Every structure is written in structure tokens, then in C-alpha cells.
Amino acid sequence: MNISNAFLILLNLFILLIAPFFVLGIIKKTKAFWGGRKGVSIFQPVYDVVKLFKKDRVISSSTSWIFNLAPVVIFITTLFAGLFAPMVFGYSIINIEAAFIIFSYILGFGKFFALISAMDTASSFEGMGTSREACFTTIVEPAFFIILGSVVALSNDFTFAGLTKIISNFGTYGVLVAIMASFALLIMLLVECSRVPVDDPTTHLELTMIHEVMILDNSGVDLALITWASGMKMVILMSLIANIILPYGLELKILLPLFLGILLILAFAIGTIEAAIARLRMSHVFEFVFIMSSFALVVVSLIAVKLYGV
């Protein structure tokens, strides 16, 4: 690598902060495409967030300072989690051992505030969304740890860069592991970023809602920050998947288009899923989320076979 670190840091930061809007835009465009509509401009999410930043807020009289603080916490924690996550080149801005633990706990800190801020409004709808969101996290998180933990065992690399070594160092097994792990992370993405079939981000007024109903009372700057943060979360998880798929040690001029291409394909896939199938019934959502755990278990067993030849 003969590119300076500063350039990579700037590149990663740029992707982290700007890509969310385009990913959201592409998803919307895809949905419109499958629906036979022309759809809104790809820049629409940018306009939305800018508009929200200009607007004043309406705050519930039941709320306290928690409600006011939470959007800031959610935004900053997602940003910091993004600093730990690998982007282009498998390069995290903060490259540290056991980064995936710190990554998920920082996101957990944001989630904690998201949950309590929703409960702060004394609204029954938001309570419902909160309780479901908290419940799904308990299923997703252990599976994530299983996958990342076993990848550490496989690659003997404690940093997030271990993800990039799966395919390049371990041949056929690596490919199998990579496929399983990426599917698991895709499900995690659908759950965490509240996409169909787990949740539907386009409506607010359904009693089957999860994440979207939690921000029912947020408006103005608060809503802008939260929307931006959830877009960032999506980009972060997408780039984890991209890092699993992309081989290690490519040139930047090949890698960058590939990386962005994968982001684009994933966004297109999410849009297609949303256009193709309806949201699952709440009781089936649990089953859907548990699929991630089974993928995680497959990953562990594959890695155990590879390492110990059982």
C-alpha cells in the first residue's frame, strides 16, 4: 500500500457519512422501478434530511431531557462504531484488537438511548416498538458474536481485518464460510436497519411496526439525526459484508469500484426484497431472525472442521 493513511481515513469517513443517503436513494429507486414507477430522485434522502435540519421541533410534554439528548447519542455512537468498522481495504480508521466487541457495545450504547427515549414519550405505540426492538436485539447479537468470534479463531487476527482474510487464506472452506457469514450479516442488516420483511420503514401507523414506530414523536433536527444514523448503520453493515466478499490485497483503483459496487448491489437487493415480498407477521419475524443464528452455527461448525478436522 503506497497510499497514505490520511487519504484512506478521509475516504472512509466520506463513505461513512455520505454513502447512507445514496444507499437509501437507491433502495427507493429500486422499489419504484419494480413498481413500474419513475420514483423520486436518488438525491431525495439528502433533500429530506436538509429540510428536517431547517425545521423546528414539536416535543411531547411528557418527555424529559433524555428525549432531547438521545438523537445526539444515537448519531455519535453510530459514527464512532463506523470508525471501528472496516471500509475500503479492510481498513478501519481505528484499527484495534477485539474491535468487533467495542463496535457492538458502542452500538448498544446508542440503542440503550434509543430505547429509553422512545419510552420517554409515554406513548403506547412507541412502547410497543421499543419492546420488540429490544427483543430482536437479544437474538441478533449472540449470532453476530458467534460469527465474528469464530472468524477470529480462523484467521488468528483479532482486528476486523480478519474478515477480509477468510476467502483469500482458506480456499473452498473460506468461500463457504464467507457465503454463510454474509447471509447472516444480511439478515442482521434487515433486522437492525428495520427493512422488509422484518419491518417496513415507509409507514408509521401500523401496529406491527418495530423500529420506525419508536421515532414517532421525533421531529426536526432529531429526526434528521436519527435518519442519518440509521443510514450510516446500514452502510457499516454493508461494508462488513463487502469486506467478507472482497479478496485481500487488491489495488485501490480496482478495490474502490468493487466496494462501491457491492454497496450498490446490496442496496438494489434490499429494494428488490422490499418490492417482492410483504412484511412478515410478527410471530414469523422471530423465526426469520433465528435464521441468522442457524447461519452462525453453520459458520462455527465449518470453521471447527477446518481448524480441527473433526
Place this chain on the structure above:
Amino acid sequence: MENYFIGILILFFCGFFTLLFKNQALKIKLVSIFSILASIFVIKTSIDVFLNGEKTNVIDFGGIVGNVSFVVDNLSAFFMLFISIMSTLAILYSNGYLASYIKKGKDVSAHCVFLPLLVAAMLGVVVIQNAFFFLIVWEIMSLASFFLVLFEHEKKEVLSAGIKYLVFMHVSVIFIIIAFALLAILSGSLDFIEFKQAIFLNQDMADIIFILAFIGFGIKAGFILFHNWLPDAHPAAPSHVSAIMSGVMIKTGIYGILRILDIIEVPSINVGYFVLIISIITALYGVLYAIGQSDIKRLLAYSTIENVGIIGIGISIGMLGLAYGCYPVAILGFAGGILHILNHSIFKELLFMAAGSIYIKTHTRELEKLGGLIKKMPKTAILFLIASIAICALPPFNGFISEFFIYFAMLKGLTFNNLSMFIFFILALSSLALVGTMAILCFTKAFSVAFLGEARDECSKNVDKDVSKNMIMPMGVLACFIALIGLFPKHVLNFIMLPVSNFVDEIEISNITNVVQNISYIFFTMLICIVILFAFKIFLKNKYQKHTTWGCGYNKINPHMQYSASSYVSPFISMLKPLFKRVVDIKKPKTIFPKDAHFELHIEDVEEEYFLKSILKSTEKFFARFEKMQNGNIQQYITYGLIFLVLALVGVVLIG
């Protein structure tokens, strides 16, 4: 005389000294002053030990007892330090907490005797290295805490909880006595140092002794299968006592386990996995039931079980590291476990104190009746929030540091190239993650139902102001500890490594402490960013209108429509239905204009219901057979006596 002797003696006698005074408030004040004094002496000794190495004092009691050694090594010094600081803070808090009881004319004399006595006994437990004296002091500790639990003895549930606690403690003592007796037979002495040599010569006995001691001390610590005293005794006791019991006293159980480990030196692999499995189950079970509770102190008690499980996971990983000879894993595991002992005692004490403050103001522990307290008790709310974040092990506070160490130990173990270690550590890794997320579920529930939203009942609506300053102060100190350990872990870790050095000889840690310190700096930056962005938001875009919460067009919203504690967790509980025993008390609305309806959900302990009760039933059945013997007939009793004498005679003849 050593400094810490003076401290322990002050604590031992100051309770009795307060009996001379009549004024109830003065008694508590005297106890607090003496305990501050005593803790200064104790802290001085522990710092001395940390700097200059262990202190051994042998006192000859003569007679059959003989020499009793009092040893303060790094492990004891660590425990002494946090026992004295934490207990003193809880006693200071009790000044404010008991004031409202004293106002109602409650007599606190007995309470003031047993409170310092408990602390003295706990300090005694961690320094005495003689099995016989250890058991005596251990018993004093159990009894003193038993009387402290019985503070509101006029209530029936308090009495039954107290009795339950007493029974459990004595079951625990039986196992400890058996373990010590085996050791004493092997070594021919009661001294722990002799035990060490005896075990060294008889390695085959090590496993059985460790498991016996683990069960015995584990009951005290709250490991699963015999944890049932915790969720009953903690709500029954006054809050500062629950704080001491949960924050400090159960840690003496952990101390016992660590001390036995110190005696055994290198545990076997099987024992390591046994402790790991038990700890994982304990952690999961504890947090699972904590989620189900709606009594705030019961919830905290179950969460104590969870945290004991986490401590156990750390220690067992350390044990496995020792057993496999993989020292980095051992160091990280023990460091995580021991640091979590300290961390848990800090935030759990803070949580119990905050729960006590809620109880003092609202006279209820029922979460379903609380709500909106953040506006009336802002300071308590912030303190509770800090402790909740810390107990969920979220950055940037202290809980994260200890769990991170445990995680890191697991990752190191995963790369150790051993299949069973790989499988069990993956299991432990995912369980710890699961425990973490469930803790988030549990504490977002506790915090948001109690403090946020609107008041659900008159009792929380009528709260006028926050609790008094002398209750807030000790809580504030604890919150400072939480933040300091979270933000500057390097120094704390260097200090934690001293007790760890009891177990692992080669300590090479500078690398990992630097990593942790860097992580903390990142968190610190994150906090600053949050503050800056929040300030920006407040100064630049703070135009807003107040409006009632949006009710989807419905505008006759009332506080009862909020999500309650049981509805908040209901998706989770219905997902794991078979693991709970749900007791539902329901009265459905009838007729067209329903007058009243009622719904109440209680989660009962499955283990108690199916395991403990069946054991009790079978023992009861067995002993019922002997009921005939006690029939009140004097002649028959004399016959028993005769039979006994004859048997004794035969025995003597046969043996002699």
C-alpha cells in the same frame, strides 16, 4: 498491633457502644463515624500490603486452638479495600434512609449493633487463614446479616425471607465444613498454608474438595440451583443492607472460591469447564428472571445473580487458562473476573441505593406503580441511569472494561488451538453477548418504567422533591467511581493485577492495559463529541413547541395507556415461554360499559418450583417417618436413652 486489627475491633465493638445512647439518630451517626475511622485503618493496611508485600501475623490462642494465622496477601488486601469502602458508603447512606423510619418511632438499636458487626465479620473472613476461626467468623457474618434482613420483622414476608436466608446459609456452611474437614484430614492442621502443601501432595483429592467448596461458597455468592435466597432476602431487607449484601457480602463467597483456588493452585480441566458451565447458566438464568420481575429490588437481586455468573465466567476462564498452561488467557480471565467483582459492587450498590430512594419517596417497590420520576427526582434519576448503563456493560463506564477483559480472554482462548476450548469459548462468547443484550432489555425497562413517561399511580404522582443530600452524596461518590474506572482503567488494572498475581506467576500486561486505556480515550472523545453536538443543538436549533404525545388521533390519553413493565417484556417472555412459570391474575372487562378490570402478571422461579420444592417434599416425606418417635411419652424416651447407652457401650467395647 496491626492497623487493620484496630479497624476490625472498632467495627466489632462500636455497635455495642451505641447501646449506651438513647437518641436513635445519634446511634446511626456514631456508627457512621466509627466506620469511617475503621475504614481509614483498614485502607492504610491494604495500601501498605500493595506496596510492601503481604503481612502475616500469628496469634497463639493456646489450648486446642493453638496458632491462628492472620494473613493479608494481595487478594485479601483487595477484598479488604473494597469491603471497607463500599460498606462505609452504604452506612453513610443509611443515615438518610433510616431517618424516615426513626421519624415514625422505629427502634434501630439492634440494627446499629449488627450493621458494623457484619462489616467486621466480612473483614475477618478475608484475613483469617485458619479453617476453624474462618467458620466462626463466617457464621457471625451470616447471622449478623440475618438480623439485618429482619429489620421490618413485623411483616410476614420479611420473616419468611429471613428464615429462608438462614436455612440456605447453613446448607452452604455444611459444604464448606466438609471441604475444610477433608483438607484438615489430609494436612493434619487447620492452617491454610498447610492445606496448600497437603493438596500439593494429594492432587487426586483436589477436584472433589474444590467442588464441595464451590457449592458451599457458591450458595453464598448466588450461583444457580441454590440462589433462591437472593431474590427473597434482598427486597425484604432495608435498601442499605441489600446494598451491602449484594454489593459486598456475596463477594465473600467469591473470595472463598478464589481462596480455595489459591490453595489448589492448578485446577484440573474438568473442574474449569464445570465452573464455566455453571457460571454461564447462572448468568443467563439471572438476567432472564431479572427481565421478568416487576418488583424493582427483586429485579436487582436477580441481576446480582447474573453478575455473579459473569464473574464466574471470568474466573473459570482464568482457571482453564491455568489448567491448559495458557497464561495470557489465565491473566485476562482472572483480571476480568476480579475487576468485575469490584465493578459490580459499585454499580449494584448504587442501584440498590437509588431503589431505596424511590421506596422512601413513593413507599412502593412495584414498577407498575411508578413513572415520570425523572422530573421529580432528577438527581436520583441520573445516578440510576449511570448505574444502569454501567451494569449493561456499555461504554464508557466501568462494566465495559471488565467484560472486555473477559471477552478478550475468550478470543485469546479461541486462538489457542484446542477443540474443546474452541467450542466452550464460542458458547461462552455468545452467552455473554446474550446476557449483555438481555441486561439492556432489563435495565431499559427498569429505568424507563420507573423514571420516564407519566406517573402510573398516585404514589409516584405525589412525590414532591428528591431525597435528602446525605442520601445523594454516597450515591454520587459511587457514580464517580463508575466514571473514573471507565475513563482511566489503566491504573485500576495495574492495581487489579496484584490480586491476579496470586494465581498466575508470569504477568506481562503492559500491552493490553495500554490497549484498554486507548479504548477509554476513544470513549472519552465520544462523550465529548456527544456533549458538543448536544450543545450545538441546544444553542442553534432549540426552537420547539410542546404538545401532548401523539396518540394517532386519539386525544384522551391517560397514563395507564403507557407500556408497563410487564408489557415491555412480553414479546421476550412469550418467545421463551417454557422457561418461565407465569402466574396471571386477571379480571376481564365484562358488560357493555365495563366498570373495572384487572391484570397482574408474576413470574415465578422455575428452579424453585420444580427443583427445590421437589427436594424439600421428598426430605419432608422421609423425615415424616420419624414423627412417631416424638410422641410425648416419657417411658418411651427413657427407652431411647437406654438403647443409646447400650449402643454406646457396645461401640466402645468394639473399638477399644
